[in-house]
Amino acid sequence: MSADQGHGLSLEFRTPRGSSFTEFLATRAPELLPGAGLRAGGEGVVEAPHGTTIVALSFAGGVLLAGDRRATMGTFIANRDMEKVFAADDYSAVGIAGSAGMAIEIIKLFQVELEHYEKIEGTLLSLEGKANRLAAMIRGNLANAMRGLSVLPVLVGYDLEDRRGRIFSYDVTGGCYEEQRHHSVGSGSLFARGALKKLWHDDMPEEQGLSVAIEALFDAADDDSATGGPDLGRRIWPTCAVVTEAGVRFVDDERLEELTQAVVAGRRGNPGGAR
């Protein structure tokens, strides 16, 4: 069964049902669900590219999400300029660490899920609603996580009712936790968290928030081989999404270059970043 099978909108399309695209897909074309083909596979560990460090933090007026650009497969660098931070909808962004292929599929479905709800209901899903939908998708991936294909996202969004930015973290079983101030996931997160603890302040302006995120990624790359550092030669900068009352916006390359160069310059002669 696939999208173009038969003509017309068969009864499945017209049956009154909820406004979840994932649920619709599960009845109409379950083979299109993320990782559906893998569920029938045998045992063993699959080797596939993994994405690494994501940091999220709040600043005055919103939240931001930044990710390095490296994907690794064992000790091999699979990709130097991978995107791991995505806009989920107008008012939220999601960053992923873990199995890259799985993660991208889950994010793609999550994006359609949110847009589908918006169109059917004529209203936006609440930020908690979005966080819970993502939790359900991660829970659905548990069997694959056991085989080494785990996906760990961070969701940041602007809560239009509470009028503030919020950060949600997850575990592989689909547990969803709201984080205060800042959070990091991925192999370099231990180091990034240390940096965030020392550098984060309440009510930082956006510019400073971006510098702190980039510096946290720098620290992660410094001690974790799977996290890509600032690539000055190739001019590859971390991906940064900023979510405010005005929605999601990606920081452009010129500004990222400026901020990254400043962080690198600040660390010259002081590689440990001692203050």
Added chain:
Amino acid sequence: MTMPMYVSPEQLMKDRADFARKGIARGRSVVVASYATGIAFVAENPSRTLHKVSELYDRIGFAGAGKYNEFENLRVAGIRYADMRGYSYDRRDVTARGLANAYTQTLGTIFTQESKPYEVEIAVAQVGSSQQTDQIYRLTYDGSVTEERGFVAMGGVSEPIATALRERWAPDLPLAEVLRVAVEVLAARDEEDPRDLAADDLEVAVLDRRRPRRTFRRLGGPLLDALLDEASATQDVPTQDDPRPGLHDTLTQDLAAVDPDATDAPADTRAGDTTADDTKADGSDGEQDTTNPQTQRED
């Protein structure tokens, strides 16, 4: 046991068609019309929440007339179809033609096989890169489909409306003019008793061809008032949205004050319009309105 009475197929189909037509004629009309920078949907609909017009996909809109539960059912099915296709292939592979074909099959099957035909007329419109490439499909209760050039009127007593539109519609009209024409023909459907349709009685939305991805926007508030007001200089919707969700109500002139490049209003008339600041009270203060979310910014 009595023998079922024989009814000829001709008679059966005629009865079904009469039944469906009667149901549709009881409702109010909808006009879909192409204009210089997009496609406009204008429906007479006093409800703010039960929509006759909706987004189907990035560049595709839907309008329904007739029985609400039936066209709502078709609308939802269309969104599922479009999202599923876009998800499994690519966003570019979702087309109005594909949707119109799916709808025509469905309506045709329902008309002949189900115990009662749908009492609906629907339109599926896709905005192109120019007015020549706009596509508007009109589908009726029996599954017949026609591709219309420029505009379509359906539901209610649509014949006089279509006739009036044929005289007054022209290519390359600005949005404000197309909206005024649409509202006038909707109001004048009954020749003896022409009515006055205010912005509150209307549901208006556009597919704006200048937008990069999701082009559907609902119009309301001061922006719609200004567009319908002949004295106002506002001729088109701004290409950028208000920062928060809600009805698309940023005035073109307001935006012009901030960014002179982002408007279609002529420069000389802009300064003279004083309604802009006075009327923009909606959405920016007080209670949040998170409905009608088709107000994303461009990234």
